[in-house]
Amino acid sequence: MAERALTYSFIYSTETLAFSILAFLLFTYYRGLGRQYVKLWMLSLSALAVNQFALACESIFYQQNVGSTLDISFALLRQVSQYFHILFFIFGIYAATKEKNVTKKMQVIGISSALFIGCFAVLFYGFDTQSVFNRFYLRESLAAFIFGSAFIASAFYLFSANINHFSGKIFLIYSLLVGLRYISYSFASIIFITEDWFRYLTQNLIYLDMSLHTILGFIILIWMQGAERHVASTAINRAKYLGKHDSLTGVLNREQVLEKLTNEMKISLDQNQALCVFLLDIKHFKFVNDTYGLKIGDLILGEIAQRLNQSLLKPKVVGRLSGDSFMYVIESENGKQQKTAAEHLHALIERPYFVSQEEVHLQCSVGYCQYPCDAEVADELLQKSNLALFQAESNNIQTVKYESGMQSHGRHLLAMEKEIKQAISNEEFILHFQPQLNLKNNRLEGAEVLVRWQHPTKGLLAPGQFFDDIEALNLYSELDSYVLEKTCQTIAKWYQTYKRRVPLAINITAVEFQAPDFISNIQALLIKYAIPPVYLELEVTENVVITDIDLVMNTIVVLQNMGIKVSIDDFGTGYSSLAYLRKLPIDKIKIDRSFIQEVASNDSDLTIVKTMVELSHGLGKRVLAEGVETQQQLQLLRNIGCDAVQGYFISKPISEKEFTKYLKRK
Numbered sequence: 015m016a017e018r019a020l021t022y023s024f025i026y027s028t029e030t031l032a033f034s035i036l037a038f039l040l041f042t043y044y045r046g047l048g049r050q051y052v053k054l055w056m057l058s059l060s061a062l063a064v065n066q067f068a069l070a071c072e073s074i075f076y077q078q079n080v081g082s083t084l085d086i087s088f089a090l091l092r093q094v095s096q097y098f099h100i101l102f103f104i105f106g107i108y109a110a111t112k113e114k115n116v117t118k119k120m121q122v123i124g125i126s127s128a129l130f131i132g133c134f135a136v137l138f139y140g141f142d143t144q145s146v147f148n149r150f151y152l153r154e155s156l157a158a159f160i161f162g163s164a165f166i167a168s169a170f171y172l173f174s175a176n177i178n179h180f181s182g183k184i185f186l187i188y189s190l191l192v193g194l195r196y197i198s199y200s201f202a203s204i205i206f207i208t209e210d211w212f213r214y215l216t217q218n219l220i221y222l223d224m225s226l227h228t229i230l231g232f233i234i235l236i237w238m239q240g241a242e243r244h245v246a247s248t249a250i251n252r253a254k255y256l257g258k259h260d261s262l263t264g265v266l267n268r269e270q271v272l273e274k275l276t277n278e279m280k281i282s283l284d285q286n287q288a289l290c291v292f293l294l295d296i297k298h299f300k301f302v303n304d305t306y307g308l309k310i311g312d313l314i315l316g317e318i319a320q321r322l323n324q325s326l327l328k329p330k331v332v333g334r335l336s337g338d339s340f341m342y343v344i345e346s347e348n349g350k351q352q353k354t355a356a357e358h359l360h361a362l363i364e365r366p367y368f369v370s371q372e373e374v375h376l377q378c379s380v381g382y383c384q385y386p387c388d389a390e391v392a393d394e395l396l397q398k399s400n401l402a403l404f405q406a407e408s409n410n411i412q413t414v415k416y417e418s419g420m421q422s423h424g425r426h427l428l429a430m431e432k433e434i435k436q437a438i439s440n441e442e443f444i445l446h447f448q449p450q451l452n453l454k455n456n457r458l459e460g461a462e463v464l465v466r467w468q469h470p471t472k473g474l475l476a477p478g479q480f481f482d483d484i485e486a487l488n489l490y491s492e493l494d495s496y497v498l499e500k501t502c503q504t505i506a507k508w509y510q511t512y513k514r515r516v517p518l519a520i521n522i523t524a525v526e527f528q529a530p531d532f533i534s535n536i537q538a539l540l541i542k543y544a545i546p547p548v549y550l551e552l553e554v555t556e557n558v559v560i561t562d563i564d565l566v567m568n569t570i571v572v573l574q575n576m577g578i579k580v581s582i583d584d585f586g587t588g589y590s591s592l593a594y595l596r597k598l599p600i601d602k603i604k605i606d607r608s609f610i611q612e613v614a615s616n617d618s619d620l621t622i623v624k625t626m627v628e629l630s631h632g633l634g635k636r637v638l639a640e641g642v643e644t645q646q647q648l649q650l651l652r653n654i655g656c657d658a659v660q661g662y663f664i665s666k667p668i669s670e671k672e673f674t675k676y677l678k679r680k
């Protein structure tokens with residue numbers, strides 16, 4: 015008996031040492047890998063070491079009386095550590111296979127249950143010397159049953175999780191074996207407890223357990239080795255991947271795009287096929303970044319990349335060229351197919367993005383060109399698609415296909431953009447003034463401000479010579495703001511020097527008129543230069559009115575309330591009708607020059623002008639005729655009842671210096 019106790023305690027002590035070392039090994043792995051499952055297995059093996067330690071002590075102090083403090087303490091230690099061992103083992107399997115962490119809540123529930131069952135098994139009947147059997151059932155049979163069930167359950171879980179690697183399979187077999195061992199022991203311990211053979215079996219189970227524990231140690235070690243290798247290889251792959259790919263979106267970066275495109279070009283040349291190179295630019299992406307933050311912006315870019323990559327058209331190349339622009343290449347030479355592809359791209363981008371319970375909607379511009387007909391090197395293909403994209407963006411068209419001729423135009427625009435911006439900051443744009451004559455009192459009513467570009471090399475340029483570029487470059491707003499401020503400065507300056515204020519009318523483009531801060535800008539300028547609002551008049555074309563009647567109506571009402579006058583420019587050339595204008599609280603209608611040209615010689619034009627004047631007066635608006643070049647025209651307009659005129663017959667648009675002379679003369 016004493017000899018066997020010694021053998022047992024030797025075996026248990028050896029296992030204690032072995033599992034302590036293993037647990038320590040796992041601890042070093044945990045420090046390196048930092049995965050939760052490693053920590054859980056480390057705890058499981060530590061619990062096993064404690065369990066073996068308790069068993070070793072128990073076998074030495076076997077003679078101790080039932081119910082003594084020593085007996086209860088060792089039993090408690092053994093039971094609780096045993097449950098902890100299985101608990102952390104199964105948690106570890108869950109965390110390792112699911113690649114998810116076991117939540118705090120799950121851990122608390124597990125630990126408290128293990129503690130509860132352990133204490134219950136030890137303390138119930140623990141102090142009752144008579145209840146040998148009950149005590150045995152609680153400490154051995156119940157424990158074996160819970161153990162067995164837990165292992166069988168984990169075997170089932172591993173089976174259904176379908177883990178393919180080697181250590182996963184051994185884990186499954188191990189769990190199944192251990193589970194069967196404990197379940198059958200649990201039942202046998204209840205039925206055959208008094209049989210001799212059962213006692214003999216129990217005494218020798220220690221050797222089976224020892225082998226099973228050894229196997230467990232090996233499995234965990236093999237698993238760790240595999241995990242380490244996996245981590246190392248993914249790290250290497252990731253490094254390779256990051257080198258090639260845009261780390262944010264997981265698609266190719268600029269250099270890789272060009273490299274891959276070159277490869278694809280070779281392949282399609284060999285196969286006698288054509289490619290279509292699309293460039294996409296997400297509109298107003300800055301707005302997303304500003305509103306939702308850079309992190310969300312990055313997530314959305316990632317989603318865009320994913321949508322492009324997974325698109326039905328099986329793209330040959332998908333890459334991100336810069337901030338919010340992407341390249342997308344497909345095999346195609348059929349024009350119709352390419353159009354459909356572009357529509358597909360718009361649909362992909364326009365599908366809503368879900369960001370913290372909100373829907374974000376985006377749009378893009380698309381430019382594309384073809385290989386080999388448009389260019390034969392990747393760089394040039396990119397450049398040509400870019401030109402098409404530029405056209406799309408500046409003209410607010412969804413999709414533009416590259417056409418020859420765009421290239422020189424693109425280069426021209428690029429140069430102009432720099433030049434115009436520089437001209438604005440160098441104040442090369444100057445104001446000319448064209449007087450407006452009031453026909454009722456024959457006095458100067460005010461002047462229209464017309465911009466000129468005092469170009470350093472090309473001389474004085476009229477708007478017709480640079481407005482196309484300004485429009486293509488979307489720089490109208492900048493120019494309008496500039497002219498607005500210069501005009502306010504001028505009114506203030508004339509007041510200071512000549513103690514005289516002249517109402518000035520400025521042309522405002524549709525974009526600027528509808529800009530959100532348009533009104534506040536004007537207000538700020540009026541305050542800055544101390545100008546009474548009645549000296550400022552804004553000219554907008556009819557087309558402004560019909561773009562967004564409600565918004566325009568609001569703006570005009572606010573301007574009117576501020577005391578600023580608004581007039582409709584080029585009247586008769588747009589799409590609106592007088593009926594439309596009736597609703598708008600504007601002051602003045604400016605009849606377009608084309609109607610005035612023929613008033614003297616063409617009866618129908620005279621009738622039209624007459625009707626315009628009568629209708630306008632009927633609506634309570636004043637009428638100014640533009641482009642009056644002759645005495646005859648002036649006389650006719652006077653007879654019709656026109657309120658004011660403007661035109662070469664009165665004066666051409668003149669420089670500031672000439673205009674002040676003109677003022678003094680009058």
Ligand code: C2E
Pocket residue numbers: 448463464465476477478494497520521522523583584607640641642643660661662663667
């Ligand atoms: P608009 O507003 O209709 O300006 C009148 C244009 O007709 C001016 O051309 C003026 O020189 C010209 N004009 C005036 N009287 C006569 C005439 O009796 N006969 C003829 N044949 N022409 C006459 P300009 O200065 O070349 O301006 C052209 C257009 O450019 C303007 O048309 C206006 O739409 C735009 N523009 C001019 N300055 C500005 C500005 O500061 N901002 C904005 N947004 N547009 C401007």
Ligand code: CA
Pocket residue numbers: 462521553583
């Ligand atoms: Ca005008």
Ligand code: CA
Pocket residue numbers: 583584604606607640
């Ligand atoms: Ca006009």
